[in-house]
Amino acid sequence: MTNDANGSPRIVLYEPTGSTAEVCFDIVDFEFVFAVSVPVFDLRMLELNVLLHGGQVISWKNERREEMLFMTNKAVLKPNKAIRGGIPICFPQFANFGSLEQHGFARNKLWSLDNDPSPLPPANSQSTVDLILRSTEEDLKTWAHRFELRIRISVSASKLTLIPRVRNIDNKSFSFMFALRNYFSVSDVSEVRVEGLETLDYFDNLIQRERYTEQADAITFDGESIEMEPNTQWSTVNYFYDHEKKRTFVLRKEGMPDAAVWNPWDKKAKALPDLGDEEYTTMLCVDSAAIETALILKPCEEWKGRQELSTVSSSYCSGQLDPRKKA
Numbered sequence: 001m002t003n004d005a006n007g008s009p010r011i012v013l014y015e016p017t018g019s020t021a022e023v024c025f026d027i028v029d030f031e032f033v034f035a036v037s038v039p040v041f042d043l044r045m046l047e048l049n050v051l052l053h054g055g056q057v058i059s060w061k062n063e064r065r066e067e068m069l070f071m072t073n074k075a076v077l078k079p080n081k082a083i084r085g086g087i088p089i090c091f092p093q094f095a096n097f098g099s100l101e102q103h104g105f106a107r108n109k110l111w112s113l114d115n116d117p118s119p120l121p122p123a124n125s126q127s128t129v130d131l132i133l134r135s136t137e138e139d140l141k142t143w144a145h146r147f148e149l150r151i152r153i154s155v156s157a158s159k160l161t162l163i164p165r166v167r168n169i170d171n172k173s174f175s176f177m178f179a180l181r182n183y184f185s186v187s188d189v190s191e192v193r194v195e196g197l198e199t200l201d202y203f204d205n206l207i208q209r210e211r212y213t214e215q216a217d218a219i220t221f222d223g224e225s226i227e228m229e230p231n232t233q234w235s236t237v238n239y240f241y242d243h244e245k246k247r248t249f250v251l252r253k254e255g256m257p258d259a260a261v262w263n264p265w266d267k268k269a270k271a272l273p274d275l276g277d278e279e280y281t282t283m284l285c286v287d288s289a290a291i292e293t294a295l296i297l298k299p300c301e302e303w304k305g306r307q308e309l310s311t312v313s314s315s316y317c318s319g320q321l322d323p324r325k326k327a
Contacts, residue, residue: 002066002272007243011072012051014263016252018061023289031253038271047059047061047065048060048061048153048155048160049082049172050129050153052110052111052112052113053083053109053110053111054082054083054088054089054106054107054108054109054111055089055106055107055111055133055151056083056086056087056088056089056107056151057069057086057087057129057153057160057162058071058075058083058085059071059086060155060160060309061129061156062152062311063137064250065155067085067204068160068183068184068185068249068309068311069085069086069184069185069283070085070086070183070184070185070186070279070282070283071083071084071086071181071183072084072085072274072275072276072279073276073279074273074274074275074276075274075295076274080108080194081108082103082107082108083107084272084274084275085180085183085283086183087162087180087182087183088103088107088181089106089107089149089151089164089178089179089180089181090103090104090106090107090177090178090179090180090181090287090289091104091105091106091107091149091166091176091177091178091179092104092105092106092143092145092147092174092176092177092178093176093261094096094178094179094291095176095179096288097177097291098177100142100143103179103293104177104179105139105142106133106149109133110131111131111133111141112131112132112133112134113129113130113131113132114130114131114132114150115130117130117132117150117152120152120163120165123152123154126154126155126157126161127154127155127156128152128154128288129152129153130150130151130152130153131150131151131153132148132150132151132154133148133149133150134147134148134149135148137266145168145170145172145176146168146169146170147166147167147168147169147170147174148165148166148167148169149164149165149166150164150165150166150167151163151164151165156310158310158311159308159309159310160308160309160310161306161307161308161309162180162306162307163304163305163306163307164178164180164293164304164305165302165303165305166178166297166302166303167300167301167302168265168297168298168299168300168301168302169300170299171299172232172299173296173297173298173299174296174297175294175295175296175297176226176294176295176297177289177291177294177302178256178289178290178295178305179256179260179287179288179289179290179291179292179293180287180288180289180305180307181260181285181287182251182285182286182287182288182307182309183283183284183285184240184249184283184284184285184286185240185282185283186245186282186283186284187243187244187245187282188243188244188281188282189221189263189280189281189282189283189284190220190221190222190281191223191242191243191244192220192240192241192242192243192284193218193219193220193240193241193243194218194220194239194240194261194284194286195218195219195239195240195241196220196239197219197252197259197261209319216279219261221284223265224263224264224267225261225262225263225265226287228258228259228260228291228292239251239283241242246313247284247311247312247313248310248311248312248313249309249310249311250308250311250312251286251288251307251308251309252307252308253288253305253306253307253308254305254306255302255303255304255305255306256288256290256305256307257290257292257293258286258289258290258291258292259286259288259289260285260286260287260289260291261267261284261285261286261287262284262285262287263280263283263284263285264280265279265280268280288305288307290305294314
């Protein structure tokens, strides 16, 4: 356990081969950060930080202490305030595709430790924390459905795994959207290529959400991008290459058939109060999501998704990315 710059106690979850998660929550007006700690025996340990505020991963460092996730320098930990960066959880709505607040309310709520994460097996081989968000009477005023939202966050060598689950504990069916908004840290977004989404249909949210088919062999960035790619598959490896850092991020997922790609670019960045004017150049969102077709749960049913993020040093040849090749 340590204290951060504001004097708030912080516990960091380590993995002997390297990563971190951080969890923040409030007691009355007092804010602090919670996680789980084990003794540090190896300087090459991974580090992961997860906030109970929003159940949100805010930092993931590899064995070389390099940060994999973007976090704005303007981040402020405040009740009912989403934090721009890390991996926010969007539930039960994505973006403004509904009548609720932007990206739903789960990212603005206080989560709890889940001491009984059944029916998931124990995660004995990796550092893990289980969190839970239950519907409250206040939530029922805006979204009249009783639910339990769980997430398991695990870190192992070069891999970060998130397993979200939604259970219907109501006496009627309900539908919802879900997304893991992954803010990746990149050296220069204009030098990044995203592959694995070619030939797929997508909605361009900047052009009246019209449907197009991706024609290029990779997605590159030279302006604001808000694209949603329906019906990607678990078997499709979505990955992108950071030319300057010679690093490939690999994203695998199941239960979340859609993907979303976003960067605000310069004009939008200047209009966002919680993002520095130039910070858009070092961030890129590539999300795992269920957006186009809402997920439906009958009473007592449960939905489960899975996302695996990993990184490898990469070679870049003939316009193709290959995460299996080492630099």
